[in-house]
Amino acid sequence: MNFRDLYERRLDIVKEQKRKNGSPVIGTFCSYAPFEILHSFGIIPVRIWGESGNIHKADFLLQTFICPPVRHLMALGLEGRYDFLDGIVHSYTCDAVCGLYNIWVRNLRPGFSHLISLPYMEIEEAASYTMTEFRNLIEKLESFTGKKFSKESLKRSITLYSEARSLMKDIYNLKMNGISVSYADISAMNICGQTLPVEIFLPELRMYVKNVKGEESGSRKKRKILISGSVISDTSLMDFIEETGGNIVADDACTGLRLLRNVIPEGDPLQSLAGYYLTIPRCSSRADFPSRREYLLETLTDFDIDAVIFIHQKFCDPHLSDHPFLKKLLDESGIPHMQFELEGDGFTGQVRTRIESFFEMLERR
Amino acid sequence: MTEEKKTTKRLHANKELRRIITDFYADAHRAKAEGRPVGWIPPMNGLIELFYAMDIHPIFPENWAPICAAIGTSTNNFAYAEKKGYSGDLCGYFRNNVGYALDGIMEPNQPLDGLPKPDFLISFGAGCIPTMKTFQVLCDHFRVPVFRADLPQIAMEDIREHHIQYGVLQIKRLIKFLEDLTGKRFDIDRLRLAVKYTDDACRIWDDIMDARRAVPSPFSAAEIGIMFVMVTRHGTKIAVDFLQDVLKEVREKVERGEGVIPNERIRLFWDNIPLWYNMKLFNYFEKWNAVVVAETYTSAWTLRMDPDKPLESIAYKSLVSYPLVSCVSLGKRIELIKKAVKDYKIDGAVFHSNRSCKPISMGQMDIMKVLSEELSVPGVMFDGDHMDGGKFSMAQFQTRIDAFMEMLSERKGNR
Ligand code: SF4
Numbered sequence: 001m002n003f004r005d006l007y008e009r010r011l012d013i014v015k016e017q018k019r020k021n022g023s024p025v026i027g028t029f030c031s032y033a034p035f036e037i038l039h040s041f042g043i044i045p046v047r048i049w050g051e052s053g054n055i056h057k058a059d060f061l062l063q064t065f066i067c068p069p070v071r072h073l074m075a076l077g078l079e080g081r082y083d084f085l086d087g088i089v090h091s092y093t094c095d096a097v098c099g100l101y102n103i104w105v106r107n108l109r110p111g112f113s114h115l116i117s118l119p120y121m122e123i124e125e126a127a128s129y130t131m132t133e134f135r136n137l138i139e140k141l142e143s144f145t146g147k148k149f150s151k152e153s154l155k156r157s158i159t160l161y162s163e164a165r166s167l168m169k170d171i172y173n174l175k176m177n178g179i180s181v182s183y184a185d186i187s188a189m190n191i192c193g194q195t196l197p198v199e200i201f202l203p204e205l206r207m208y209v210k211n212v213k214g215e216e217s218g219s220r221k222k223r224k225i226l227i228s229g230s231v232i233s234d235t236s237l238m239d240f241i242e243e244t245g246g247n248i249v250a251d252d253a254c255t256g257l258r259l260l261r262n263v264i265p266e267g268d269p270l271q272s273l274a275g276y277y278l279t280i281p282r283c284s285s286r287a288d289f290p291s292r293r294e295y296l297l298e299t300l301t302d303f304d305i306d307a308v309i310f311i312h313q314k315f316c317d318p319h320l321s322d323h324p325f326l327k328k329l330l331d332e333s334g335i336p337h338m339q340f341e342l343e344g345d346g347f348t349g350q351v352r353t354r355i356e357s358f359f360e361m362l363e364r365r
Numbered sequence: 366m367t368e369e370k371k372t373t374k375r376l377h378a379n380k381e382l383r384r385i386i387t388d389f390y391a392d393a394h395r396a397k398a399e400g401r402p403v404g405w406i407p408p409m410n411g412l413i414e415l416f417y418a419m420d421i422h423p424i425f426p427e428n429w430a431p432i433c434a435a436i437g438t439s440t441n442n443f444a445y446a447e448k449k450g451y452s453g454d455l456c457g458y459f460r461n462n463v464g465y466a467l468d469g470i471m472e473p474n475q476p477l478d479g480l481p482k483p484d485f486l487i488s489f490g491a492g493c494i495p496t497m498k499t500f501q502v503l504c505d506h507f508r509v510p511v512f513r514a515d516l517p518q519i520a521m522e523d524i525r526e527h528h529i530q531y532g533v534l535q536i537k538r539l540i541k542f543l544e545d546l547t548g549k550r551f552d553i554d555r556l557r558l559a560v561k562y563t564d565d566a567c568r569i570w571d572d573i574m575d576a577r578r579a580v581p582s583p584f585s586a587a588e589i590g591i592m593f594v595m596v597t598r599h600g601t602k603i604a605v606d607f608l609q610d611v612l613k614e615v616r617e618k619v620e621r622g623e624g625v626i627p628n629e630r631i632r633l634f635w636d637n638i639p640l641w642y643n644m645k646l647f648n649y650f651e652k653w654n655a656v657v658v659a660e661t662y663t664s665a666w667t668l669r670m671d672p673d674k675p676l677e678s679i680a681y682k683s684l685v686s687y688p689l690v691s692c693v694s695l696g697k698r699i700e701l702i703k704k705a706v707k708d709y710k711i712d713g714a715v716f717h718s719n720r721s722c723k724p725i726s727m728g729q730m731d732i733m734k735v736l737s738e739e740l741s742v743p744g745v746m747f748d749g750d751h752m753d754g755g756k757f758s759m760a761q762f763q764t765r766i767d768a769f770m771e772m773l774s775e776r777k778g779n780r
């Protein structure tokens with residue numbers, strides 16, 4: 001069993017669940033929207049993102065120098081793919097998604113929309129500030145759903161998501177220890193974890209972990225790769241890297257490992273949740289160099305990484321401006337790396353050739 | 366149709382402005398020489414008042430960039446940035462400032478003697494990504510004390526007390542940092558005075574902008590350079606005095622019925638940052654007797670500061686300045702532009718789709734649509750870049766603008 005099939009059916013499953021239980025569905029653009037709070041109101045939170053293809057459909061709303069994922073997501077929105085959403089909750093990250101949030105709300109007019117703005121630093125004041133931001137969202141959700149906020153319910157939601165995160169992390173560890181799971185499966189799992197109702201995802205995940213644990217360890221000869229970027233969702237690209245001689249064991253990307261690294265502590269649920277969202281290892285939009293450095297170095301060691309592949313999106317300001325810094329860091333650590341930019345036309349032959357030469361270079365080292 | 370005119374500056378105040386610019390950078394070098402700290406900071410936030418109140422000289426890389434573009438050294442800085450691996454798709458301010466700080470700063474014979482190196486830096490978790498990243502690069506490069514400040518991004522209409530209080534806490538932390546750095550005590554009365562100067566400057570600024578409602582308009586977007594004092598001299602009397610002079614001159618022009626061009630017929634609105642390397646572009650419209658009488662950029666200073674609440678005032682200024690001009694709140698921006706279009710009796714709007722600046726460019730199509738559908742004010746969009754002339758095509762500009770202006774002329778003639 002793997003998650004690719006569920007991945008394909010994920011939106012249908014959500015729609016079905018919505019029909020059955022009458023649960024509202026709320027879309028989120030970035031990793032920092034507090035899923036647990038939405039879930040505690042009986043809402044299904046669904047992470048949505050753009051990939052590549054038909055990006056020109058949104059040209060009348062977005063300039064061509066905006067990153068492909070944002071243009072593609074807007075195009076999908078215009079096509080009606082996300083008409084089943086009852087609202088959008090966004091937590092501020094990069095300029096492009098912030099613009100998208102505004103343009104989306106203006107043009108698609110969802111019944112509910114809210115923008116949270118989290119602080120950037122993990123200082124004491126930041127925690128109480130974050131709780132206030134969460135409370136504002138809660139207030140709005142109360143009037144939107146007609147339900148009262150309950151700490152107990154939030155605790156239950158946190159427990160579910162925490163179990164899911166911990167099992168997902170197990171999968172990374174198993175892969176790291178030689179069990180053969182393709183990274184494309186892991187990616188499908190990550191995405192299912194952020195799009196499926198957690199009640200449906202969790203039993204599947206438990207079973208998946210059990211099955212994977214029973215598998216034989218595969219060959220360990222392949223090079224351990226970390227992929228880094230924003231939205232990395234092209235499975236053919238992942239498969240190609242793994243076929244060419246890489247074993248993607250870790251990632252530094254929007255939908256992956258970063259979200260699994262920390263656990264939500266016991267205690268007052270809102271406070272614990274605030275703490276969690278403030279200390280997720282930061283994406284490049286929310287971090288300064290020192291904290292990026294620390295996180296990357298830690299991940300390189302934990303996963304014993306042999307090489308890094310930067311998969312960037314064209315026009316992606318945060319990642320492109322971090323790249324020279326991270327490059328320097330890797331050079332200093334003696335870890336080979338390569339970078340390419342995706343331009344919204346998928347996994348092209350040119351990218352393929354670059355990856356091949358990179359692995360040839362690694363062979364010669 | 367008359368030929369394109371040569372002049373770009375028509376306010377006498379420009380002479381004084383040149384002196385103010387020179388002085389600003391000369392003061393920075395003097396401060397450095399005398400051992401007073403020079404801090405590099407992001408623009409358009411309330412820290413400038415604090416700096417002046419504590420005798421610290423601020424340097425705004427974001428203000429240095431347009432100077433480099435005007436003088437032409439930006440091309441060099443771009444090349445330096447590229448050599449360091451920075452993508453050519455990043456904002457021109459970023460590329461210029463990073464290239465300059467890392468390498469360009471070593472070059473001999475720089476305009477205005479270049480920038481004095483920072484004694485400390487403030488790195489922000491706020492503003493656009495390119496500004497935030499610029500400061501991260503600077504912090505990594507210059508081995509000087511760094512103060513990491515934190516401000517969340519909130520749409521202006523959503524700012525609540527807890528946002529301001531969070532800002533105030535950051536500022537208090539900064540004050541402590543600056544006291545330790547300078548060995549001097551912070552004096553809240555001096556901050557009050559600085560805040561008062563800024564408040565005065567903003568009021569006069571509004572009056573100056575209001576004067577442009579007159580038909581014919583006393584000055585055009587080509588004079589946008591007066592904004593220099595709003596960026597670099599807030600919190601000082603220099604800004605207040607200068608703006609007072611500008612206001613006087615502008616009002617006199619209005620009284621005399623003296624416009625930018627002899628026969629103003631079409632009034633234009635400009636959205637997005639000017640092309641700093643080609644300010645003459647604003648004169649291009651003159652052949653249709655058209656003048657750019659209002660801009661989005663200049664509206665970012667409609668602020669009120671309360672000297673009785675100095676910390677809250679500068680926190681508020683820091684919170685609103687960026688969202689006001691960017692896509693943090695498209696709704697608010699549209700509201701402001703709609704108001705301007707009515708107040709300034711705008712006939713048409715010119716949208717500079719700025720490859721460098723995503724946050725200001727996003728949402729322009731929505732704005733254009735609102736103006737045309739709700740206010741019957743047509744708009745035209747051209748591709749450009751506020752820093753990089755290599756990304757602007759005069760031919761495309763002319764084709765677009767000529768057609769648009771012909772259309773506007775006809776509309777105007779038929780009314
Ligand atoms: S992080 Fe990069 S790729 Fe992702 S939305 Fe922002 S600009 Fe686009």
Ligand code: SF4
Binds near residue numbers: 458493495722723725
């Ligand atoms: S021009 Fe735009 S992208 Fe560049 S620094 Fe300014 S706001 Fe940011």
